[in-house]
Structure formats: C-alpha cells, structure tokens
Amino acid sequence: xxxxxxxxxxxxxxxxxxxxxxxxxxxxxxxxxxxxxxxxxxxxxxxxxxxxxxxxxxxxxxxxxxxxxxxxxxxxxxxxxxxxxxxxxxxxxxxxxxxxxxxxxxxxxxxxxxxxxxxxxxxxxxxxxxxxxxxxxxxxxxxxxxxxxxxxxxxxxxxxxxxxxxxxxxxxxxxxxxxxxxxxxxxxxxxxxxxxxxxxxxxxxxxxxxxxxxxxxxxxxxxxxxxxxxxxxxxxxxxxxxxxxxxxxxxxxxxxxxxxxxxxxxxxxxxxxxxxxxxxxxxxxxxxxxxxxxxxxxxxxxxxxxxxxxxxxxxxxxxxxxxxxxxxxxxxxxxxxxxxxxxxxxxxxxxxxxxxxxxxxxxxxxxxxxxxxxxxxxxxxxxxxxxxxxxxxxxxxxxxxxxxxxxxxxxxxxxxxxxxxxxxxxxxxxxxxxxxxxxxxxxxxxxxxxxxxxxxxxxxxxxxx
Amino acid sequence: xxxxxxxxxxxxxxxxxxxxxxxxxxxxxxxxxxxxxxxxxxxxxxxxxxxxxxxxxxxxxxxxxxxxxxxxxxxxxxxxxxxxxxxxxxxxxxxxxxxxxxxxxxxxxxxxxxxxxxxxxxxxxxxxxxxxxxxxxxxxxxxxxxxxxxxxxxxxxxxxxxxxxxxxxxxxxxxxxxxxxxxxxxxxxxxxxxxxxxxxxxxxxxxxxx
Numbered sequence: 014x015x016x017x018x019x020x021x022x023x024x025x026x027x028x029x030x031x032x033x034x035x036x037x038x039x040x041x042x043x044x045x046x047x048x049x050x051x052x053x054x055x056x057x058x059x060x061x062x063x064x065x066x067x068x069x070x071x072x073x074x075x076x077x078x079x080x081x082x083x084x085x086x087x088x089x090x091x092x093x094x095x096x097x098x099x100x101x102x103x104x105x106x107x108x109x110x111x112x113x114x115x116x117x118x119x120x121x122x123x124x125x126x127x128x129x130x131x132x133x134x135x136x137x138x139x140x141x142x143x144x145x146x147x148x149x150x151x152x153x154x155x156x157x158x159x160x161x162x163x164x165x166x167x168x169x170x171x172x173x174x175x176x177x178x179x180x181x182x183x184x185x186x187x188x189x190x191x192x193x194x195x196x197x198x199x200x201x202x203x204x205x206x207x208x209x210x211x212x213x214x215x216x217x218x219x220x221x222x223x224x225x226x227x228x229x230x231x232x233x234x235x236x237x238x239x240x241x242x243x244x245x246x247x248x249x250x251x252x253x254x255x256x257x258x259x260x261x262x263x264x265x266x267x268x269x270x271x272x273x274x275x276x277x278x279x280x281x282x283x284x285x286x287x288x289x290x291x292x293x294x295x296x297x298x299x300x301x302x303x304x305x306x307x308x309x310x311x312x313x314x315x316x317x318x319x320x321x322x323x324x325x326x327x328x329x330x331x332x333x334x335x336x337x338x339x340x341x342x343x344x345x346x347x348x349x350x351x352x353x354x355x356x357x358x359x360x361x362x363x364x365x366x367x368x369x370x371x372x373x374x375x376x377x378x379x380x381x382x383x384x385x386x387x388x389x390x391x392x393x394x395x396x397x398x399x400x401x402x403x404x405x406x407x408x409x410x411x412x413x414x415x416x417x418x419x420x421x422x423x424x425x426x427x428x429x430x431x432x433x434x435x436x437x438x439x440x441x442x443x444x445x446x447x448x449x450x451x452x453x454x455x456x457x458x459x460x461x462x463x464x465x466x467x468x469x470x471x472x473x474x475x476x477x478x
Numbered sequence: 479x480x481x482x483x484x485x486x487x488x489x490x491x492x493x494x495x496x497x498x499x500x501x502x503x504x505x506x507x508x509x510x511x512x513x514x515x516x517x518x519x520x521x522x523x524x525x526x527x528x529x530x531x532x533x534x535x536x537x538x539x540x541x542x543x544x545x546x547x548x549x550x551x552x553x554x555x556x557x558x559x560x561x562x563x564x565x566x567x568x569x570x571x572x573x574x575x576x577x578x579x580x581x582x583x584x585x586x587x588x589x590x591x592x593x594x595x596x597x598x599x600x601x602x603x604x605x606x607x608x609x610x611x612x613x614x615x616x617x618x619x620x621x622x623x624x625x626x627x628x629x630x631x632x633x634x635x636x637x638x639x640x641x642x643x644x645x646x647x648x649x650x651x652x653x654x655x656x657x658x659x660x661x662x663x664x665x666x667x668x669x670x671x672x673x674x675x676x677x678x679x680x681x682x683x684x685x686x687x688x
Contacts, residue, residue, distance in 0.1 A: 015571070017668050025659040094662060096504035097581075097589065100573035102668040157577045183571045209511055209579045248578040275511055476579065477659050478510050 019101035022467040023091045025477040027272035027343045030091065033405040035059070036465040038070075038127055040085075040108060041433065043458035046418045048079035053458060054110065054121060056128045057433070057450060059409075059465070067435075067448040069455070071128035075119060076135070080112025081418055084462045086153030087472055088120070088160065088182070092208060095476035098157055100182075107133070108464065109160060109185070111150035113417075114225070116141055118150055118162070120185050127466065134185055142168030144187040145178035149221050152203050154474070159188055163204045166221040173220040175201025192245075196252030200239040203267055206247055208474045209274035213245040214297065216265040216281055227419040228325065234287060236260040242268075242281060242297055244304045256306045258295060261288045265295075269341040269348070269471065271366075275478045278366050280348055281306070282339040290314035290329055292336035294350060296366050309369050312336065315355050321381045325423045332380045335424075337416055338400050342407040343470050347372075347438065351398040353416055354424065356382045358398040360442050373442030377434060378414060380424060386434055388449040396421065396429040402463040403438075403470035409445075410436040415459035431455040433463070483610040487603065487634060491641025493676070494529065494599055495649070497669045498662070499574070501525035501590050502646040506654045507579065508586075518654050524583040526643040528590025529599060530635055536600025537638075538631035540607050545627040550688045553608040557684030560601050564677025567598070567670070597670070598677055605684040607634055 024030035037060040044052040056071025075082075088107035093100050106124035111117070116138035123130040141147055147164035154161045160180035167173045176198070177191035192198075200217035207214075217239020218224060223232055232238060240262045244254045258265060262283045270279030278298040285292055294310035314331040326333065335354035341347070341363070348369060350359045356379020361369035375398075376384040383393035396414030403410050413433045415421055421429040432451035436444055464472060494500050505525060509518030544552050574596055581589060594600070610630070653659060 015668060015671070017671075019663055019666050021663065023663070025662055029660050029663070095579070096498075096507040097579060098574050098576040099499045099503065101662070101666060102670070103573075158575055182573070209507075211578050211580050275513075476507055478513075 015102045016104060017102065019094065020089065020103065020105050022105045023094050023101055024473070025091070025094050025475065027345070027475050028478075030405050030468070030473065030475070031343050031407060033467060035406065035409070036404055036467055036469070038466040039411060040123070040130070040464045040466070041413060042082035042085055042110065042461045043455050044080065044082045044418065044461065045078065045458050046421070048081075050457065051075045051078050052080045052082045052112070053456075054082070054108065054130060055455065055460065056130070059435075061447070067450060069450055071130070072456070073121065073130045073132065076132065077115065077117065079115055080117055081114035082110060082461060083113040083417070084152050085110040085464060086160075087155055087464070087468070088185070090155040090468060091473040091475050092155055092157060095157055095208065103182070105468065107185075109153045109162070109180070111153065111162065113149055113151060113165075116148040116150060123466070136185065136187065140187050141178060145190045147176060147178050147190070149175070150178070154205060156206070157208070160185070161191065161204060163201055163215070165201055165218065165224070172222050174199040175220065177204055177215070191250055192252070193250040194252055196243075197255055198243045198252055202239065202265070205268045205270050205279070206474065207270055207274070207277050208247070209476050210277055211247040212277070213247040214268050214270065214279065215243045215245065216268050217241055218264055218266060224417070225419065227423045230325070233263055233285075236263060236287060238263040239265050241265065242304075242306055254304050256297065256304055258283065258306055261286050262293060263287055266337060267339050269339055271345045272341070272343050272475060273345055273478055274475055276345070280339055280341060280363070280366070282336040282350065284335055284337060285333050290331050290333040292334040292352065294336065294339060294348070294369070298366070307367065309367060310350065310361065312350070312352060312359070317381045323380065323424055323426050326380075340401045340403050340470055342403050343405050344407055347403075347407060349401045349403060349410055351401050351412065353397040353399045355379050356384055356397040358401065358412060358436070360438065375436065375442065375444060377444075386432070386449045386451070387444050388446045389451070394430060394432060395425045395427065396432070398434075400462045402465060404465060405468055405470065407470070408438055410438050411463045411465075412436070413460035413463060415461050418459070421459065429459060431459050433460050480610060483606050484637065486606045487637045488641040490602055490606070491638040492645045494594070494638075495642040495645030497673065498666060499670065500529065500593060500597070500599070500642070500646065502650040502653070504586070504589070505646070505650045506659065509654050510659075511579070515651075515654060518650055520583065521586060522643065522647050522650060524587040525590040525646065526639055528587040529594045529642055530639040531587075532591045532594035533600040533603065533638055534631065534635040537603060537607055537634045538628060540604060541627035541631035541634075542624060544608065545623040549608055553605070553684045553688035556604045556608065557681040557688065559681070560598070560604055560684065561678050561681030563598050563601060564674045564681060567677060568674035597673060602677055602680050603634060603638060605680050605687060607631070608684055609687060
C-alpha cells in the first residue's frame with residue numbers, strides 16, 4: 014500500500030539528507046566463494062545504544078548457490094521527489110540484489126522484518142537476457158524512469174557489450190535495454206547521473222571472459238581493460254562523448270557524482286596504472302560544452318620484497334594500491350578512497366574538487382602489511398578496505414574486505430578472510446573499536462557491498478539543491 | 479453558468495494548482511537550479527498553458543457534443559467513463575513517467591499538457607460543464623448552439639486555469655522564497671489518491687445530476 018505522506022527517508026536536497034537520523038541497521042552482501050553454500054544478505058546492528066551493536070543480527074540466505082552477490086540497491090530513493098515525475102508515496106523497502114555470476118536478480122523486502130528480510134521475487138538470468146540482452150548485473154540505481162541496472166556482459170552467447178537494463182519501479186520486471194544509441198561504448202561497469210542535467214555517466218571494467226577467472230595478465234599489460242568514461246543524454250538515451258583517460262589507466266570503476274544537483278562534476282577511481290602500478294582518482298567536469306577528466310589524486314605503489322608478494326604481482330616487486338572503491342559524502346566535502354592492495358583507507362577534503370587535500374588515513378589488512386584492527390591487535394588481517402559506504406550525515410564510514418571471488422584469490426592466495434570495520438569521521442578519522450564483525454561472524458562467506466537502512470551516500474540522488 | 483458552478487470551477491482549479499505534481503514544484507526546481515526567481519515566474523505561465531490546453535480539449539469537446547446530443551446522455555456516459563478512470567487511477571500503482579529536467583518553456587508546456595491529461599484534469603470538470611450547459615436545439619439553429627458551446631468551453635477553461643495558475647503561483651513563490659522544500663516531507667499528501675477519489679466523485683455526480 015502506498016503512503017499518504019512521502020517516505021520519510023526521501024529528502025529533497027542533499028542538505029536535508031545530511032540531517033537524516035543515524036542508521037540502525039546495515040545490509041551487507043555476502044557470498045560463498047566455493048559456490049556450495051547459498052549467498053546471503055547479512056544484517057548488521059549499527060545502533061551504538063544496542064546490546065548487539067556491531068554484530069550480525071540477521072541473515073537471509075538465498076535459495077540458490079553460486080550467485081556471487083556483489084552490489085545492490087534500493088527500489089526507491091529521494092529521486093522519487095523529482096518534479097517531472099513525482100511519486101514520493103512509494104516506499105523504500107525492497108533491496109534489489111543482483112547475482113554478479115549467476116545473473117539472477119533478487120527482490121528482498123526489508124519492511125516487515127528488517128532484521129530478517131524476505132525474498133519476494135527472483136528474476137532469472139534468461140529474463141535479463143531475453144528482454145535486455147545483458148548478463149552479469151552489477152550496479153542498481155533508483156531513477157526517474159525505473160530502476161537502472163548496469164550489466165557487465167552480453168547474453169545469448171555474446172561476451173559484450175555490457176550496458177544498462179531498465180527495470181519497472183513496481184513490478185521489477187525487466188523492461189528492456191536502456192540504450193538507444195550506444196556509440197562506441199562496449200565495456201561496462203558502473204553508472205550514475207547528474208539527474209538535474211539529464212546526464213548519465215558510465216565506466217568500464219571488462220567483459221565476463223576478461224574478469225570471471227581472475228585478472229588476466231596479458232590483457233592487463235596489453236591495456237585491454239577499460240580506460241574511459243562515457244557520457245550520455247539521460248533523456249534521449251544516446252551516447253554523447255567518450256573521455257579516454259589513457260590506456261595505461263586500467264579499469265575505471267566507481268563513479269561518484271556530486272550530490273548537489275546544480276553541480277556537474279564527479280570522481281572516478283582507476284584501479285591501476287600499468288606503467289608504474291599507481292592508482293588514481295579522476296575528476297570529470299565540464300570543459301565548455303564538452304566533458305573532460307582531470308587526474309586529481311595519484312597514489313603510488315609501495316616497494317616490497319618479491320618473496321612477500323603473490324605470484325600475480327611478484328615480477329613487479331611492489332604492491333599496487335589498487336583503488337577499487339571510492340565514496341563521496343552527501344555534502345560533497347569528503348572523498349573516501351579504498352586502497353585494497355596496500356590496505357589503506359584514505360580520506361580527502363574535496364571542497365575544491367580540483368585540489369583534493371588528504372585529511373586522514375588508516376591502515377588495515379593489505380597484501381604485505383596485514384595490519385590488524387585495533388579491536389583485535391594480534392590478529393593479522395588479509396584483504397583490504399574495499400567497498401566503502403558513508404552514512405548520510407557523513408559521520409560514519411563502513412568498509413568490507415572482499416573484492417571479487419577470483420580476484421581475492423589472486424591477490425590474497427592464502428585466504429582473504431572476512432571482516433567489516435567502521436570509522437568515525439569528524440575532526441579525526443579513526444576506527445570504532447566496538448564495531449569489528451569478522452571471521453565466523455560471516456559464516457564462511459565474504460562480505461562485499463554495504464547498504465545502510467534508509468539510504469546512504471551512494472544510494473540517493475536529489476533534484477533540488 | 480450558476481454561481482455554484484463557478485465556485486466549483488474555481489475550487490477545482492485551486493485543487494489542481496495545489497498539487498505539486500501538476501507543476502508548481504517543477505517551477506520551484508527550475509528556479510532553485512539557477513538560483514533565480516525569474517525562472518520560477520517564467521515557468522508558471524508555460525505550466526498553466528499546458529494545463530489549459532489539456533482541460534480545454536475536454537471542455538470544448540464535451541460542450542460541443544452537448545450541442546448535438548442530449549446533455550443527459552453526455553452526462554451519464556461521460557460520468558460513467560470518468561468514474562471508471564478514477565477507479566483505475568486509484569487502483570493502479572503506475573505513475574507518470576518522464577525523464578528530463580532541462581526543458582525549454584515549450585517543452586515545459588508540453589510536459590504540463592501530458593501531466594494534466596494523464597491525470598484526467600479536464601475530465602474532473604465534467605459535472606460542472608454538463609450542469610451549466612446551454613440547452614441544445616433552440617430555434618436559433620445548430621450553428622448558433624455550437625458557437626455558444628465553444629464559448630462556454632473556453633469560458634470554463636479560462637476560469638479553471640486562472641484559479642489553478644493563481645494557487646500554483648502563490649505556492650511556488652512562497653516555497654521558493656520563504657518556506658523551503660523541506661516542507662514537502664511533512665505536507666505532501668498523496669494528492670493523486672485524493673484526485674482519484676475526486677474523479678470518481680465527479681463521475682458519480684455527473685450521472686446522478688443528469
């Protein structure tokens with residue numbers, strides 16, 4: 014049943030959203046690398062006043078195995094308030110959860126039992142294939158015309174192109190392929206928009222054959238992974254411009270546009286520069302009528318004894334930072350950058366987006382560092398800060414440690430483990446020692462993306478400044 | 479046209495103007511996007527024009543039909559259709575789809591026309607139009623009846639749109655200048671459902687008073 018008043022988790026502007034109450038629960042996608050046990054949505058208690066704070070308090074197993082849960086999103090968000098097609102009396106209650114390997118999409122209801130969400134619908138891979146021609150669904154965004162679901166791969170025997178499928182807001186059926194004219198775009202990964210400017214941006218990773226069995230050295234050194242940003246007309250669904258970052262910049266992943274709808278800039282993370290193993294963050298922005306991208310952060314590789322390195326990077330004698338996720342606070346002031354290789358989470362002040370200033374850093378895990386969490390100082394940790402999510406008020410930052418099954422195994426061959434951490438972000442940037450679910454808390458599964466109850470910094474877009 | 483019908487026309491216009499989905503919210507958004515009140519003000523006439531076109535089509539069509547077919551038949555058939563439309567609006571969970579915020583004023587008027595049309599804004603006026611129709615088939619002949627029907631349709635549209643425009647304008651400027659959009663979170667009742675009930679009510683009224 015629809016609501017009489019707008020869903021209280023919808024906010025007209027990012028300014029209003031920053032005053033949202035703190036989240037009480039977090040939903041975390043967890044997957045079984047061996048594909049013998051079902052993947053699950055873990056529910057974490059994030060209420061500091063609660064007796065089970067920092068613990069897994071709910072666990073919804075999927076009916077299948079081998080889905081490889083990865084990213085996911087909400088059925089509705091603040092974009093429902095947008096003036097051209099307002100429908101704010103829908104509820105934010107369903108998680109749309111794609112299986113990146115199985116190409117299934119689960120719809121999971123969090124309303125009736127928030128700590129025990131219920132699966133209410135399963136879209137099988139062939140529906141996505143038949144109606145949109147895609148597979149390997151990844152990012153979910155609640156948008157004006159429906160749910161936008163990016164997919165890495167083609168379907169029906171085709172490796173690509175990857176692109177965006179549109180899902181119906183209410184029935185969650187696949188409506189079809191979003192693109193009318195994809196231009197030269199072939200590789201896909203993330204997508205988001207400047208919703209008030211009718212602009213959509215997509216990024217590039219690789220097709221299923223390029224990523225599913227691990228990173229392929231020849232492809233990487235041959236500079237075959239994605240290295241460009243694509244800009245689209247959100248209304249006409251047409252490709253407008255490609256901005257190539259240079260083919261040495263391999264794998265352009267997460268896209269974090271400014272939340273302020275009057276602005277037209279955003280940040281994109283690049284995993285690795287094959288010339289020096291550095292990682293980088295790019296700012297896209299307007300350059301006259303066209304789009305341009307400027308490298309605003311470079312994070313160098315850290316030299317290491319080859320004996321300490323996994324085979325995949327042994328020849329290089331250095332640990333690449335591997336920027337695999339970034340997240341921008343709702344007030345557009347702080348950018349968080351995950352260095353999954355070196356085990357570092359960096360915080361930048363990006364009030365001037367062209368000149369980020371590093372304003373805090375913590376170490377945890379890492380290929381050679383194995384830095385422990387302060388709550389368990391004797392426990393060396395594998396994996397590194399990976400998926401990072403920021404609360405709407407910007408005060409709390411959550412990270413999990415798994416990247417992607419086969420890639421975890423290459424970079425952390427002795428086991429990536431499973432952990433989640435929370436940081437308090439204010440004048441200082443430090444770990445919350447009370448929040449460290451790890452090891453058996455995740456029941457042998459690996460945690461990936463976090464979604465916060467009521468929304469977070471990467472879930473909502475706003476039409477009013 | 480009786481005083482009662484006139485009041486009903488104005489009231490329905492105010493009701494349409496009040497609904498954020500019918501356009502004042504879009505005007506405010508356009509103003510906020512460029513921090514310019516002028517953008518709010520220039521958007522309102524375009525929105526009103528689109529609304530007028532949508533309402534006008536129905537008003538003129540109904541009035542013209544009445545000039546050749548008995549008012550009673552128009553009222554009953556139209557009322558039944560209206561009640562069904564309202565019921566569908568009430569039960570359907572589909573919402574208006576549109577993408578795009580960067581619109582020219584012409585496109586904005588087009589948007590408003592579509593928005594008003596799919597919500598049946600003009601249909602809601604049906605009982606007022608049929609109740610205030612000039613009696614058809616006078617000795618002056620068909621041509622004259624059609625001429626006066628046309629005038630009556632235009633008059634209905636004008637009064638209704640003026641009320642809609644005034645209310646939407648006042649709200650848009652108030653929200654833009656004073657209140658702020660945070661009020662949406664508290665005060666935005668689901669007018670689409672009220673609207674659907676109003677359509678059913680209007681349809682029923684048209685049938686009953688026929």
